[in-house]
Amino acid sequence: PIDPAYVTVTNVAGSEITSSITDIDGRFGFLLPKDVYYFTVGKSHYKFPSDTLRGKDQDELYSNLYFGGPLAHDGNQIIKLNIPLDPVGFDWNEFAKSKIDFFKLYSRKETLRRRVFALVFYTGFVFSAGKFLIAPSYFDLSILAFYLAILIYHHFWSARHKIVTVKRAGSPLSFSIIRLFLPGIDxxxxTVTTDALGRLYVLVRPGTYYLTVEEKISDGSYQKVLQTPPMELPKGVLDRDILV
Structure with a gap:
């Protein structure tokens, strides 16, 4: 989803009827009387209508794609549109080359940050516990209880908010598509997409699933590169990295 984008509605005569700015999820909506309308979208560094998907009714994630043609509206119906835009000046091949070094640098910084935080936290925890055992006081007890509360919260929060990464040979698969299936009925x-660092978060009902990974390749299309065997998700959270 792209935000914020500027969506304009015009009539057959070319007069602007109304406009809106998309929300953080790229959504927009209008209440319009009966007529024939045209939609246009403006966004810096993006082009409308899309040339990449022109002639298609759907892509890997969205259907009812719109490319600027007339839309007849009876005043009562709900018309659902997904409007694709083409990025301007974005070189996917260069991004694919540079993301590896960026990911390695980011991973090193993130690992160092976590280790420093863990060292400071557990040093304080051990010091507080030792001080309480040597010379107990209500103040020391409250500090120790605070540390324990953080540990318990972190344990349960991590169990429900696990961010995993899709990788190949240690490098992330940026903007890949992950689909979860129910075995038997397939x-x-x-369906979720990874971010630029190959990360995603999946929360579903507890059960058994298998997943597929579709990698974005240099021409902008996708190819399936992995299908896992069925796996149990007893807490409904995908809690392990996906290695392709």
């Missing part, structure tokens, strides 16, 4: 029940 029905996709959830």
């Amino acid at each position: 029905q996709a029940i959830k």
Whole structure:
């Protein structure tokens, strides 16, 4: 989803009827009387209509794609549109080359940050516990209880908010598509995309699933590169990195 983008509605005569700015999820909506309308979208560094997907009714994630044609509206119906935009000046091949070094640098910084935080936290915890055992006081007890509360919260929060990464040979698969299926009926029940660092978060009902990974390749299309065997998600959270 792209935000913020500027969506304009015009009539057949070319007069602007209304406009809106998309929200953080790229959504917009209008209440319009009966007429024929045209939609246009403006966004810096993006082009409308899309040339990449022109002629297609759907892509890997969205259907009802719109490319600027007339839309007849009866005043009562709900028209659902997904409007693709083409990035301007974005070189996917260069990004694919540079993301590896960026990911390694980011990973080193993130690992160092976590280790420093853990060292400071557990040093304080051990010091507080030792001080309480040597010379107990209500103040020391409150500090120790605070540390324990953080540990318990972190344990349960991590169990429900696990961010995993899709990798190949240690490098992230940026903007890849992950689909979760129910075994037996082979029905996709959830589809998510990874971010620029190959990360994603998946929360579903507890159960058994298998997943597929579709990698974004240099021409902008996708190819399936992995299908896992069925796996149990007893807490409904995907809690392990995906290695392709």
